[in-house]
Amino acid sequence: MEFQNTREFARQLDANDKLAKYRDEFIFPHVNGKQVIYFTGNSLGLQPKRTKAYVDEVMDDWGKLAVEGHFYADKPWWDYHERFAAPLSKIVGALPSEVTVMNTLTVNLHLMMVTFYQPTQKRFKIICEEKAFPSDQYMIKSQVKFHGYDPEDAIVEIKRRPGEHNIRHEDVINTIKEVGDELALVLMGGVNYYTGQVFDIKAITKAGQDAGAYVGWDLAHGAGNIHLELHEWDVDFAAWCSYKYMNSGPGNASGAFVHERHHNDMDLPRFAGWWGHNKERRFLMEPQFDPIRGANGWQVSCLPVLSLAPYLASVEMFDEVGMPALIQKRDLITSYLEYVLHEIDKEVNGNFEVITPSEPKERASQISVYLHGEGRSLFDYLMENGVITDWREPNVIRLAPVPLYCSFEDMYEFGQILKAGIQSHK
Template sequence: MTFKNILAYAKSLDEKDPLAKYRSEFNFPKVNGKDAIYFTGNSLGLQPKRAVEYVNEVMKDWGELAVEGHFYADKPWWDYHERFREPLSAIVGALPEEITVMNTLTVNLHLMMISFYKPTAQRYKIICEEKAFPSDQYMIQSQVKVHGLDPKETIIEVKRRKGEHNFRTEDILAAIEEAGEELALVLMGGLNYYTGQVLDIEKITASAQEQGAKVGWDLAHAAGNIELKLHEWNVDFAAWCSYKYMNAGPGSASGCFVHERYHDDESIVRLGGWWGHNKEKRFLMEQDFDPIHSADGWQISNPSILSLAPYLASVEMFAEVGMKALIEKRDKITAYLEFVLQDIANEEQASYEVITPQNSSERGSQVSLFLHGKGKNLFKYLMEQGVIVDWREPNVVRLAPVPLYTSYEDVFNFGQILKKASRII
């Protein structure tokens, strides 16, 4: 498609955009008295207006019903989490019973490792990516130590090739093959937070399972952003946060996937808790843990309804729109952003480099700029001018044109601010 870096053209794209109406469903922060150009939905999504309504509904029920809200609220708290099964299964490509919502992301990954990382004298190694998101690194290291193992001897980090910003699938597959029968687990980020690269989840999963290993995915930056087929791809487990592309609010509840083949497997150890106990017998206060035969069997405590409420508002919006429509706009607006960046780079001889893959199948709604020479001065200028972007050391600015609320005019206006910055910084 041939783009144009002019305002009238950007406005024409917005006029034809079937998702444009959803922009008004969100609250935008203001900078200098104007709505910000918000490119940080890959860190914290904007607040959906209906999320406020859903939280207020819970507060009202709490005030008027107190404990009886568990059973007599308009959306009873007793089974509130079950409302996520259908919409989330469509977002991540799962069966409804493979989905649960509980805790937060790293907590859920810890719980999954309890069940799926069972090292032996021969099979104990874990593969992750070099410079994975720090929380994942800390989580894996601590789980290894729980088993009395040395992280340096146990964790294999797949590295980028010298001078390259992204991982090569063949290098990940080679590491899996080399680990062979020593490999117990592959646990990686499905979409790299730093560059925006999407890994080949299907191919990596199949390769690791051929070696007899389990495979889990951190989908923090992937869920609600890219096409996922977790059940079809035979993924063992996955978890994701809800506050990035799914706009559920800071620190909100995490989604979790456990493949159906494990639901009835009594040999799997899981950390028990009463909300994961047989729902029909939960209030009989039985002594022995009888886990629910679904992903809900991994729950521990009753979920925070105030945390779930904004998430439910968001996933219902996703159900209205559908991932197909979101991905279509994501690809188009991300390509337009990349075009504007390149147009300005050519005109101004700007010293930045796009390190996100150009192929739409290898990226989500993110463009990462590696800044040569300008560093934080450019970042600070953009923020002062009302462009809210994300800085990552050592020299990267991340831009996320989220299809639900970013307009093509936003992209054009950002380009004009960047052009001015190129001339004065």
């Protein structure tokens, strides 16, 4: 498609957008009385309007039924999480038995590492990517130290080549081969939070397992954003937060995946809790832990139903839309945003550098832009003029054109505000 940087062209794209109606399903903040252009769905998604009804239902049941809500609510609380299995499995490409909801992201990754990081004297190293999200770095270092290893020896970071913003796929594969029989675990982010680079999960998983290691993924920026086939790609485990692209609310519950081949392996260590115990015998209060055969067997505590309610509202919306339709719009609107950025760069004689890969298969709903020659004042101008975006040091703005609620006219209008901001600072 040949793009045009005009309002009329953007409106035509919106007129042809089959997902345009979902924009009205969300609540937008306002700045100076005007609805914002929202680019931070990669940090916190907007609130779906339908969410309130799901939360109110739980609150009403709590008021009317109190403890009896566990079994007699319209959506009984004791099996509330089971309603996620079918829609969530479609989002991440899994069997329904392979997914669960529980805790928060880093907690779930810690629990997964209890099972899948079992270092030996020879095989103890973990491969991760350079500049992973800090929480992952803290988690991996603490796990390594817990097992008595020095992070300097046990953690292998795959680095970017000098002068490059993204990690080369061949460098990931070669590093796995080089570490070889010392490798215990590969644990990476499926989408790098800073650059928006999407990694080849299928190929990296195979390479890690060929080396004799387990392979897991932090899908904080992947779930609800990229095409995933976790079951078919043979991923050992994964976890993700729900509050970014899946719009479940600040700090809300996490999702987790455990491949079915691990479900019946009772020799795998895990931290046990009663909500992971055999569902049919849970209330017998037995002293011996008998895990559920499935991802639910990794659950620990009673589930926070009030937190799950907004998440359920969101995954049911995803089920209506379907990931193929989301990805189709994602690729088009992200490409249009990149085009607008380059056009504005020409008009203002600027020096923008898009550090997100240009290949659609290597990026998703994010464009990270290095604003050479511009400072924090430009970001402040954008925010003051109704563009809610994200600043990362030293001089990068991250723009996430989420397909469920961002419009093509938003992309055009952002370009005009960006141009005005640059011109006002010259």
